[in-house]
Amino acid sequence: MKKMIWLTTVSVLFLVFVVPAILASALKMIPVNIQPGYNSDIRLSIYKIRGFSQKFVAKTGNLTAIGTSIRNPNLKNKTDVIFSLYDNGNLIRTSVLNGQNLEDGSFVKFVFPVIPDSLGKEYIFTITSPGAGPEETIEVFIISEPESTSGITEYIYEEEVHPGGIPLVSYSQPESKLKTINSVYSSWLSRLLSPGSQKSG
Amino acid sequence: MKKLLVLAIVLRVLVAAFLFHPDIKTFNFQASFLKKGVTDIYSYLIENRKTLPLKEEFVYFPLTYFVLGGYQAIASPVLGSGFDAWLGNADSNTAILNPNVFRYLLVLKLPYLILDISIAFLLLKFFDSGVMGKKAFIIWLFNPFTIFIIYAFGNIDIFPVFITLISLLLIKKEKLLLAALALGIAAGFKLYPLLFVPFLIFGGKSTKEKVLLGAIPFGIFGAISVPFLSQAFAQSTLISGLTTRIFNPGFAVGFGESIIVGLLLFSALFFGAWLTDKKPNMFNYWIVILLIIFSFSHFHIAWLLWIAPFVVILVVKKSFLSWPIFLLATASVVIPLLYQDRSMTISLYRAYSTWFDLLPTPFNAIERFYDPYNLQSILHTIFAGGALTISYLLFRKEKTQ
Numbered sequence: 001m002k003k004m005i006w007l008t009t010v011s012v013l014f015l016v017f018v019v020p021a022i023l024a025s026a027l028k029m030i031p032v033n034i035q036p037g038y039n040s041d042i043r044l045s046i047y048k049i050r051g052f053s054q055k056f057v058a059k060t061g062n063l064t065a066i067g068t069s070i071r072n073p074n075l076k077n078k079t080d081v082i083f084s085l086y087d088n089g090n091l092i093r094t095s096v097l098n099g100q101n102l103e104d105g106s107f108v109k110f111v112f113p114v115i116p117d118s119l120g121k122e123y124i125f126t127i128t129s130p131g132a133g134p135e136e137t138i139e140v141f142i143i144s145e146p147e148s149t150s151g152i153t154e155y156i157y158e159e160e161v162h163p164g165g166i167p168l169v170s171y172s173q174p175e176s177k178l179k180t181i182n183s184v185y186s187s188w189l190s191r192l193l194s195p196g197s198q199k200s201g
Numbered sequence: 202m203k204k205l206l207v208l209a210i211v212l213r214v215l216v217a218a219f220l221f222h223p224d225i226k227t228f229n230f231q232a233s234f235l236k237k238g239v240t241d242i243y244s245y246l247i248e249n250r251k252t253l254p255l256k257e258e259f260v261y262f263p264l265t266y267f268v269l270g271g272y273q274a275i276a277s278p279v280l281g282s283g284f285d286a287w288l289g290n291a292d293s294n295t296a297i298l299n300p301n302v303f304r305y306l307l308v309l310k311l312p313y314l315i316l317d318i319s320i321a322f323l324l325l326k327f328f329d330s331g332v333m334g335k336k337a338f339i340i341w342l343f344n345p346f347t348i349f350i351i352y353a354f355g356n357i358d359i360f361p362v363f364i365t366l367i368s369l370l371l372i373k374k375e376k377l378l379l380a381a382l383a384l385g386i387a388a389g390f391k392l393y394p395l396l397f398v399p400f401l402i403f404g405g406k407s408t409k410e411k412v413l414l415g416a417i418p419f420g421i422f423g424a425i426s427v428p429f430l431s432q433a434f435a436q437s438t439l440i441s442g443l444t445t446r447i448f449n450p451g452f453a454v455g456f457g458e459s460i461i462v463g464l465l466l467f468s469a470l471f472f473g474a475w476l477t478d479k480k481p482n483m484f485n486y487w488i489v490i491l492l493i494i495f496s497f498s499h500f501h502i503a504w505l506l507w508i509a510p511f512v513v514i515l516v517v518k519k520s521f522l523s524w525p526i527f528l529l530a531t532a533s534v535v536i537p538l539l540y541q542d543r544s545m546t547i548s549l550y551r552a553y554s555t556w557f558d559l560l561p562t563p564f565n566a567i568e569r570f571y572d573p574y575n576l577q578s579i580l581h582t583i584f585a586g587g588a589l590t591i592s593y594l595l596f597r598k599e600k601t602q
Contacts, residue, residue: 008343191300
């Protein structure tokens with residue numbers, strides 16, 4: 001019986017205090033911002049030569065992915081969706097997804113090799129689907145104003161420049177596993193111990 | 202004993218406060234309408250679906266709604282003024298990052314703690330021998346399975362489980378009519394205790410008692426359910442998990458007909474009890490019914506709680522089964538953790554960090570080198586084999602004793 005009590009005590013403590021550290025250490029990237037809210041009725045279509053360009057300021061170093069929500073109505077697009085990242089007009093990263101892996105309205109991440117010195121730099125990325133016809137269009141959602149947490153400033157669509165852009169989430173590669181674990185526990189403890197959080201009222 | 206109890210409570214509080222399954226927020230959101238005077242939650246949710254932030258139906262039976270809603274009303278001073286807004290917040294990120302989430306989880310799971318500890322005391326009383334009772338008490342309090350299943354998943358099945366155990370205790374004390382009453386009340390929370398009724402009938406000494414033992418649980422269940430009978434009620438409760446999963450067809454016999462394996466074995470058990478067993482041991486039949494369900498249906502992890510008190514009794518009665526049952530319990534908990542459902546595993550830890558949303562589920566991780574469905578099937582088949590052997594041993598031993 002004593003063994004069982006010990007085993008269960010250790011198992012529960014492991015579940016509550018150690019498993020979060022294991023999960024944190026398995027993170028290969030972490031989000032820099034929460035996805036900004038958007039109106040799902042405001043969208044732009046992407047197919048053939050009709051691409052989409054976004055200018056944004058990276059809010060993190062070690063940028064390694066950009067995520068956003070994409071519509072693929074009736075899952076018709078089964079062609080490549082190409083993400084290209086430019087720095088001062090030079091193509092520095094590309095990431096390709098296939099339309100058949102894009103569920104309609106799902107949040108999609110374009111992952112690319114890490115850019116170490118990305119913090120504060122201005123980049124442009126394009127999203128295109130040149131193999132898609134008008135019936136296989138994909139759609140991105142649009143915010144019509146610049147948004148500071150995600151860093152979006154302006155976008156280009158059909159050669160016209162507009163303020164705002166897509167509701168994006170930037171991802172950075174963690175500096176070290178230890179820092180990520182520390183961040184997870186700090187966030188958890190700060191909410192647990194935040195003034196008044198455990199009092200009613 | 203007191204120190205052990207304190208330790209058991211501390212362990213439970215830790216899991217209750219920090220592990221989060223979204224179902225607890227959903228059914229408490231639904232139960233919160235009791236405070237606003239809604240009695241027929243089934244129709245209300247369907248009629249107001251368009252305007253409600255959470256669109257799910259209430260899949261439990263009426264007593265669950267009234268008990269949860271009543272508890273919320275009592276606990277509202279502790280839960281605070283922001284609680285209802287939190288319940289109705291459909292944004293899973295802001296809801297989980299709310300600094301009050303730990304208090305909400307703890308308060309919402311407090312009734313489970315009370316019933317969980319009460320089950321430990323019922324098990325203590327179940328045995329005539331003090332030593333065996335104490336063993337059952339400790340096994341219940343210090344097995345990792347029930348702590349995980351009750352508190353990580355916010356498992357409201359603890360209500361019918363507690364009442365079903367009372368029913369078993371009443372059978373032991375030969376108070377069969379009260380046991381039948383308890384089963385009817387338990388079914389007012391969840392349907393599964395009605396599966397025990399056909400076997401309870403065989404415990405009756407006269408035809409009149411047998412009729413009453415059959416009629417009372419269904420009568421109580423009917424009295425609880427009839428006021429809510431509607432298409433919405435049927436759609437929400439009767440067509441939900443248990444009935445559809447248990448009666449899942451097994452193998453085809455042609456022309457669209459199938460033999461339902463779980464029901465086949467249930468029926469064999471029923472007729473076996475009727476035709477061959479002059480003095481049926483209710484405990485054996487009840488545990489075997491549940492073993493059949495778990496062996497031949499795609500079960501939810503919460504359902505495993507139904508069998509947990511019975512398993513503790515079995516392990517205390519027949520200690521040679523301890524290790525085989527530990528292995529089968531491990532397999533039965535692992536199977537649902539392999540389902541393609543984030544909330545079964547990684548998402549339980551969202552209260553720590555929403556970054557964990559980026560991690561693959563065990564299903565996705567296994568998928569990279571092996572078919573996870575196949576792994577589930579292997580584990581489930583092993584479990585079913587072990588469960589059938591234990592069922593056989595229960596009845597064989599019973600006859601030779």
